[in-house]
Amino acid sequence: MTREHDIERVLDVWFTDGPTQMPDRFYSDVVRAVDRQPQRRLARLPLRSLDMTVPRFAALGAAAILILAVLALAVGAGRSPGPTPAPSPSATPVPSAASLPATGGPITPGRYAWAWPGGRLTFTLPAGWSSRADGQISKHENSPTEVVLLPTLPGTPAEVTHVFGDSCHPSGTLKAIGPSVDDLLAALDAQTATDATVSDLVIGGHPGHRVDMRLSSSVEPATCEWSPDGPITIWADPGGTSFFAFPFDHPGAAAYVVDVDGVRVVFIGGAAAEVSAADQAELDGVIASMAFEKTLPG
């Protein structure tokens, strides 16, 4: 071979050597491996698409961030004041609640429950909501107007036991947390690259907190591990099967942390950027309808 060879032409030809078909044996191996691998359950909350070219985004970056912040504030201003104190479950019986469909799908309006060993969290769903097999309930799923609630209940695989120390560069930062409400709040507050805003509230007659999580404005998303779109990762189980995460450009999602007679009960709630005031009110209404029931373990 001589140096005058056009290296590009040489490579074009050389790369035609080699196999061009995936062996059936290998395909079968992959399918078997996939069968053994559960999917990660991401609390993904899609939002208005920012389909801008990089230069245009760079030019409008500050404005885009400002618009998102203003929208978030505007939605917040239109919200109901949040779940209101509800009577104790023992004082005011609630209608009997059904289990969500095991396979997910559209839900008829009514009273439903998420269950965990020793308890149930019941709530009332209006028309237009649907569920998934993992217990997520939502309206307008995977759209910029989505509202969503996702259970991460005690004693279930999705229970919050580990929180990332850094949501922007999460690899290697997953740390175990203690079992109390304060343990989780402290871990979320200490998390690098996210801003956690804690509001006190009462859900189903029990004291709780709403922790709004969003990417810190001081963080450049392009530098994050999962760039360019994210997600930022808040928590996960050590087996990597259950995550709380959302895209960089999401206005933020909230963890609801409730102390139910000493047991930490957590669920996730959020609304995408273009949620309507009516759907936001429905989401708040579902949370306000929540009640807790004790059940016999097992």
Place this chain on the structure above:
Amino acid sequence: MGFVDRDLVEAARRGDREAYADLIRSRGDRLYAIAQRILRDIDRTEDALQDALVIAWRDLPSLRDPDRFDAWLHRLVVRSCIHEAVRERRLSVDLRVIPADLTTDTDDFLSVADRDQLERGFRRLDPTHRAILVLRHFAGYEPSEIAELLGIPTGTARSRLHHAHRAMRAALDADARLAAVGG
């Protein structure tokens, strides 16, 4: 992506394993060929590709736009190959492998000796440069598409491609000089 594939991706995102198997089946040949050309070794190819395909299944619910499935999957596969190639270099820097199908191509544009030189020169490249050459010259991606796949700026992709071309040319020239000296 066609309508049917979009449905398959949506179904797989919701946990339908059969839909995911169909997606793999329809894309497997191309992904396998790309991985093999980066790694130059069947066992490592299959390790890297299986890792990538299992990770893709695991993380599929995080894919926001089903239309980006192919780009996302290629990105996972290429990253897995780069990771495997880095590991390979740590384990055995001097291992030399002659492709099994070296003599199967009757195209006389490249001789057996040419292919041997190319093999050795390619294996000396940094794994990212190897991936860029395969994406450009085998998969036919433009530098801007390579940039998106690798998560790097387009200018960086262009400069790395240029560097990889230069390194391959230098490697071939060096081999040619050694051959001349050695007679």
